[in-house]
Amino acid sequence: GQQVMQIPQYQHVQEGEDFTTYCNSSTTLSNIQWYKQRPGGHPVFLIQLVKSGEVKKQKRLTFQFGEAKKNSSLHITATQTTDVGTYFCAGRIHEGNYQLIWGAGTKLIIKP
């Protein structure tokens, strides 16, 4: 079946270091969304990417959608303690399809 692979599962960084998570789909995506879930919390929508090669920025967060619309990445520059949580990607296979195919998430851990 359709899958979205997300790596790494965990990433430990020192505060101030960068963080990146990657998602790869087995099929071409119509669009991809990113969500953040704080420890003990619920997923919160961050952004949606639709166009091939699209790049969007939100302050220290940079989101990319690959040219083939099969992969995406989230990069955080100079991580802060408030960035701690799990980041999920979720892709739509077809336009107008309600089904989101979720990645397993990447947990960002800040080393003490």
Add this chain to the structure above:
Amino acid sequence: NAGVMQNPRHLVRRRGQEARLRCSPMKGHSHVYWYRQLPEEGLKFMVYLQKENIIDESGMPKERFSAEFPKEGPSILRIQQVVRGDSAAYFCASSSRGLNTGELFFGEGSRLTVL
């Protein structure tokens, strides 16, 4: 504008009992989704409902699980004869555009513990 409201936030049941989880979508949203999340894992789609209709229940176990979204009142996820493996966080999400590219708004979840 209240967000997605779920209750109870925490529920403890003994094996064999029933669990009922409620979800009120955001105002103006008529599309509701239920997800299950095990500790340290991702979100697993269970069911998608619109008012009075189940659109897709392909992610929901055929036995013991049911969901509804009546014309009036919240959406209900019902788990009969719970087993330990049902222990998880159950998240409800709503959207305004079910068949389009809308984002999902999640509730804070209901955490079920089966003893």
